[in-house]
Amino acid sequence: MLAAIGVSSVQEIFERQIPEGVRLGRELDLPQGLSEQEVFAHLSQLAARNVSAEDELSFLGAGMYDHYVPALIDMLMERSEFLTPYTPYQPEISQGGLQVMFEYQTAISELTGLPVSNASTYEGPSAVAAAAYLAKLHNSKRRLVISAGLHPHTIETLRTLAHGYGMEVVLVALTSGSAGGVTDPDAWAGAIDDDTSAAIFAQPNFYGAVEDAAALSAAAKDAGEPVVVAQVDPITLGILQPPGACGVDVAVGEGQPLGNRLDFGGPSFGFFAAREEYLRRMPGRIAGETVDVDGRRGFVLTLQTREQHIRREKATSNICTAQALNALAGVVYLAWLGRRGIVELGELLLSRTHYAREQLAALAGVEKLHEQPVVREFALRLDADVAAVRGRCLAQGVNPGVDVHALSGRDEDRGVLLVAITERRSRADIDRLAEVLQAAVASERQAVPA
Amino acid sequence: MSAIDENHLHADPGIDGHHPHHPATAAAAGPMQRERARTIFQKGSPGRRAFVCPPLDVPMPDAEELLPKRFRREQPPRLPEVSEPEIVRHYVGISKRNFDLDSGFYPLGSCTMKHNPRLHERAAALPGHARLHPLQDPERAQGALELMFNLQGALAEISGLPHVSLQPSAGSHGELAGVLLTRAYHEDRGETRHKVLTPDTAHGTNPATVTMAGLEVVKLATNPDGGIDLDDLRAKADSDVACLMLTNPNTLGLFDPNIEEIAAIVHGVGATLYYDGANLNAVMGLSRPGDMGFDIVHFNLHKSFTQPHGGGGPGSGPIAVSERIAPFLPRPVVARDSDGSFALDFDREPGSKSIGRLRGFHGNYGCFVRSYAYICSLGADGLKDASEAAVLNANYLLARLREKGVAEHLPLAYGELCMHEFVLSGGPMKRALRIKTLDLAKRLLDFGFHPPTVYFPLLVDEALMIEPTETETKETLDAFADAIAQILAEAAADPEIALGAPYSTPVRRLDEVAAAKRPVIRQALD
Numbered sequence: 001m002l003a004a005i006g007v008s009s010v011q012e013i014f015e016r017q018i019p020e021g022v023r024l025g026r027e028l029d030l031p032q033g034l035s036e037q038e039v040f041a042h043l044s045q046l047a048a049r050n051v052s053a054e055d056e057l058s059f060l061g062a063g064m065y066d067h068y069v070p071a072l073i074d075m076l077m078e079r080s081e082f083l084t085p086y087t088p089y090q091p092e093i094s095q096g097g098l099q100v101m102f103e104y105q106t107a108i109s110e111l112t113g114l115p116v117s118n119a120s121t122y123e124g125p126s127a128v129a130a131a132a133y134l135a136k137l138h139n140s141k142r143r144l145v146i147s148a149g150l151h152p153h154t155i156e157t158l159r160t161l162a163h164g165y166g167m168e169v170v171l172v173a174l175t176s177g178s179a180g181g182v183t184d185p186d187a188w189a190g191a192i193d194d195d196t197s198a199a200i201f202a203q204p205n206f207y208g209a210v211e212d213a214a215a216l217s218a219a220a221k222d223a224g225e226p227v228v229v230a231q232v233d234p235i236t237l238g239i240l241q242p243p244g245a246c247g248v249d250v251a252v253g254e255g256q257p258l259g260n261r262l263d264f265g266g267p268s269f270g271f272f273a274a275r276e277e278y279l280r281r282m283p284g285r286i287a288g289e290t291v292d293v294d295g296r297r298g299f300v301l302t303l304q305t306r307e308q309h310i311r312r313e314k315a316t317s318n319i320c321t322a323q324a325l326n327a328l329a330g331v332v333y334l335a336w337l338g339r340r341g342i343v344e345l346g347e348l349l350l351s352r353t354h355y356a357r358e359q360l361a362a363l364a365g366v367e368k369l370h371e372q373p374v375v376r377e378f379a380l381r382l383d384a385d386v387a388a389v390r391g392r393c394l395a396q397g398v399n400p401g402v403d404v405h406a407l408s409g410r411d412e413d414r415g416v417l418l419v420a421i422t423e424r425r426s427r428a429d430i431d432r433l434a435e436v437l438q439a440a441v442a443s444e445r446q447a448v449p450a
Numbered sequence: 451m452s453a454i455d456e457n458h459l460h461a462d463p464g465i466d467g468h469h470p471h472h473p474a475t476a477a478a479a480g481p482m483q484r485e486r487a488r489t490i491f492q493k494g495s496p497g498r499r500a501f502v503c504p505p506l507d508v509p510m511p512d513a514e515e516l517l518p519k520r521f522r523r524e525q526p527p528r529l530p531e532v533s534e535p536e537i538v539r540h541y542v543g544i545s546k547r548n549f550d551l552d553s554g555f556y557p558l559g560s561c562t563m564k565h566n567p568r569l570h571e572r573a574a575a576l577p578g579h580a581r582l583h584p585l586q587d588p589e590r591a592q593g594a595l596e597l598m599f600n601l602q603g604a605l606a607e608i609s610g611l612p613h614v615s616l617q618p619s620a621g622s623h624g625e626l627a628g629v630l631l632t633r634a635y636h637e638d639r640g641e642t643r644h645k646v647l648t649p650d651t652a653h654g655t656n657p658a659t660v661t662m663a664g665l666e667v668v669k670l671a672t673n674p675d676g677g678i679d680l681d682d683l684r685a686k687a688d689s690d691v692a693c694l695m696l697t698n699p700n701t702l703g704l705f706d707p708n709i710e711e712i713a714a715i716v717h718g719v720g721a722t723l724y725y726d727g728a729n730l731n732a733v734m735g736l737s738r739p740g741d742m743g744f745d746i747v748h749f750n751l752h753k754s755f756t757q758p759h760g761g762g763g764p765g766s767g768p769i770a771v772s773e774r775i776a777p778f779l780p781r782p783v784v785a786r787d788s789d790g791s792f793a794l795d796f797d798r799e800p801g802s803k804s805i806g807r808l809r810g811f812h813g814n815y816g817c818f819v820r821s822y823a824y825i826c827s828l829g830a831d832g833l834k835d836a837s838e839a840a841v842l843n844a845n846y847l848l849a850r851l852r853e854k855g856v857a858e859h860l861p862l863a864y865g866e867l868c869m870h871e872f873v874l875s876g877g878p879m880k881r882a883l884r885i886k887t888l889d890l891a892k893r894l895l896d897f898g899f900h901p902p903t904v905y906f907p908l909l910v911d912e913a914l915m916i917e918p919t920e921t922e923t924k925e926t927l928d929a930f931a932d933a934i935a936q937i938l939a940e941a942a943a944d945p946e947i948a949l950g951a952p953y954s955t956p957v958r959r960l961d962e963v964a965a966a967k968r969p970v971i972r973q974a975l976d
Contacts, residue, residue, distance in 0.1 A: 265584030
């Protein structure tokens with residue numbers, strides 16, 4: 001090979017191209033390579049030092065959930081034909097991946113009740129930021145009015161990127177008192193003005209409450225002309241009114257509950273669906289149907305004049321690699337659940353969540369954070385130090401949920417525990433949580449008298 | 451096309467004997483072909499299902515009490531109604547209509563299609579990784595945090611930049627982080643700078659990112675050797691320039707020999723230097739962006755570090771930065787405490803300069819597991835070997851394509867030697883043989899090869915951008931070079947063959963114009 005190239009060594013190839021001053025000239029300061037079995041042993045040892053949902057009775061949620069992932073998803077995701085190709089730039093030999101995108105877009109469109117979907121974005125919070133950018137491109141206004149019921153990571157992500165977009169973020173508080181826990185409708189309407197580019201809320205919100213999405217959308221459109229954006233939990237859409245039926249313009253969210261693993265936070269996928277008028281401002285890949293020269297049905301990447309590799313600085317987004325394989329898991333999961341399954345699963349989550357909330361809120365020193373309906377997750381206020389209570393529960397093999405203050409850093413979240421229910425948590429599991437939480441709260445209240 | 455042909459997507463037309471553009475081959479669409487173009491939404495039957503719901507084991511209160519009717523969905527989403535065997539047959543069936551890296555050569559320039567070891571999939575699937583919740587208490591996720599800490603350290607060493615954030619989700623997300631970091635850096639010094647310089651050879655993500663970050667793109671010209679035009683740089687580098695975004699080696703596969711001077715010019719006007727890490731596979735263990743003078747670099751774990759591309763993701767785009775940029779990094783990062791334990795450092799103290807979060811949680815951890823496994827497998831010497839082999843392979847393939855019969859039609863656009871990839875121009879081929887780069891690419895499909903990246907970079911007429919990676923054998927490179935020569939010879943005799951290609955694929959050329967004109971982007975349902 002060297003003779004064909006006309007050099008005497010591989011080093012010569014580098015020496016002739018890389019100036020001496022920027023050659024490393026030493027070996028990297030990294031360990032030497034290992035055999036496959038040694039690497040596997042090392043990664044197994046690291047895995048063994050994590051307490052996963054396999055190892056404890058976990059009620060953690062707040063954006064990612066321990067749902068059951070059917071075995072057929074593992075099999076399909078490991079197929080070379082799905083695992084190893086690049087983005088389908090050559091459609092003649094990429095019909096499998098393109099058809100998956102087309103089916104995925106159909107499934108997301110059905111779930112959200114909105115006519116157009118892209119083929120995936122990175123994940124939940126950045127999908128919300130992408131929706132804000134769409135709004136900026138659409139109306140050139142500069143304020144983002146957002147509900148405090150958005151996930152703290154979503155709010156932080158919006159703040160980071162809004163600075164880049166040149167937009168101002170206006171936070172609308174949640175209601176308090178007996179009707180507390182949802183976006184304050186008066187404050188919401190009051191915050192939205194003629195310069196409001198997008199109005200963004202979460203359904204259900206971060207504290208588990210079902211928002212009156214139709215009322216929020218209508219109020220937003222009475223107060224101005226914002227693009228109304230909802231961050232929705234897709235697993236609830238078998239039973240909750242779809243955003244498209246509530247006046248929402250753009251629905252985005254975290255796709256992990258749909259057949260994706262927890263993976264310590266990623267990779268999963270973000271979904272992005274919208275009304276037709278936003279189609280040509282959508283970020284990311286979109287698969288479209290067409291025919292080949294012989295008239296056969298086929299699929300291609302379409303509307304590419306939105307994208308960075310064509311439009312460069314005028315692109316509607318910079319996204320290139322997204323989350324195709326995770327979106328595959330999503331659409332396979334939705335096909336596996338099916339038309340009736342998504343409703344049945346939603347009802348099961350609804351019933352168990354309600355049961356868990358009532359059982360736990362009946363304990364001494366524990367109360368509901370709000371009285372709003374909940375579907376898969378709910379917030380409690382503990383009359384004890386949450387970290388200490390959690391510590392006692394963990395010692396019993398039960399992870400009772402998320403310490404919201406530790407997640408958000410916000411003072412108003414002190415004492416709040418967020419409990420998530422999936423189909424993997426049975427009534428017996430919930431009863432066990434109640435037993436352990438009761439003892440933990442009681443011990444902490446005794447330990448630290450008020 | 452028969453069902454068997456679909457299972458042999460890249461059947462070599464020279465081996466199986468039939469003339470590839472015979473009308474009978476081209477027009478035949480057997481029943482299996484029609485079957486497989488139906489979507490999952492067009493299959494199944496009402497009431498059919500795969501999922502069995504766990505039993506309702508709690509009391510069922512009044513429906514209105516559970517969820518008021520006004521919040522309830524009236525009609526279920528029209529998801530498919532299919533059995534598990536139907537789902538498996540459907541997706542296995544359409545998977546066979548994909549070309550993939552495990553089946554053949556995939557020399558897609560700037561994409562680094564290197565082998566994806568299956569060890570990585572096995573390791574990432576361990577429940578201790580796969581079922582670990584991102585909000586697990588740090589003291590109960592020490593293995594994951596140690597892995598992330600070690601990966602941060604390895605990426606810092608490979609890039610020569612000491613501080614790493616693993617958070618960005620892909621390369622373009624890393625770029626966005628980088629430009630926002632640059633803005634934050636200048637704003638912290640009380641400066642508002644508006645311009646970002648990018649060469650005309652830059653990946654499209656670079657200018658798109660600049661716009662999203664609220665800055666303005668200024669293009670730099672390329673000199674006759676394929677590097678940055680220093681005069682143009684000097685003319686445009688002023689106190690309003692925030693940053694220069696550069697890929698080195700660039701998208702022509704050339705290492706810019708003036709990189710030290712470029713860095714001096716950029717730093718001289720107080721701007722930062724951003725390294726697009728898409729081409730890092732050329733220089734691992736050989737040359738480091740930090741030593742070249744870059745302040746910020748993003749990695750593509752799905753390129754250089756074997757995260758499988760998944761047909762368009764997931765990726766992961768960590769960034770490494772110099773000391774002066776470090777205070778602005780996205781949070782959290784993983785830190786090691788004095789007792790040797792690992793923690794998430796959120797830097798929530800007043801006065802924090804962090805730009806904040808770019809996404810939820812900590813980044814694409816599943817990708818970290820795979821890329822960390824790769825770095826552990828190769829080690830210091832193996833990473834260098836990988837880059838050397840990638841560059842050797844590219845130069846060997848380039849040498850084969852500079853032989854008579856090819857070089858006069860597909861000349862090298864710039865340079866003599868190359869790094870990990872190179873760019874040919876199909877301009878002479880188009881003029882002499884009447885076939886375009888697109889036709890050559892489509893004809894390659896019939897020979898069982900994924901084509902190179904085509905029509906990029908934009909400054910090369912009819913560009914073909916070829917990146918073989920270290921994965922390939924000499925035999926594969928020779929077979930590819932032979933195929934190119936054969937296609938050119940074939941075109942000299944009869945250009946119609948390439949103009950009508952491909953013939954052996956599940957579908958032939960698709961009407962992309964019609965697709966964009968009247969977009970059909972979802973299955974119509976009854």
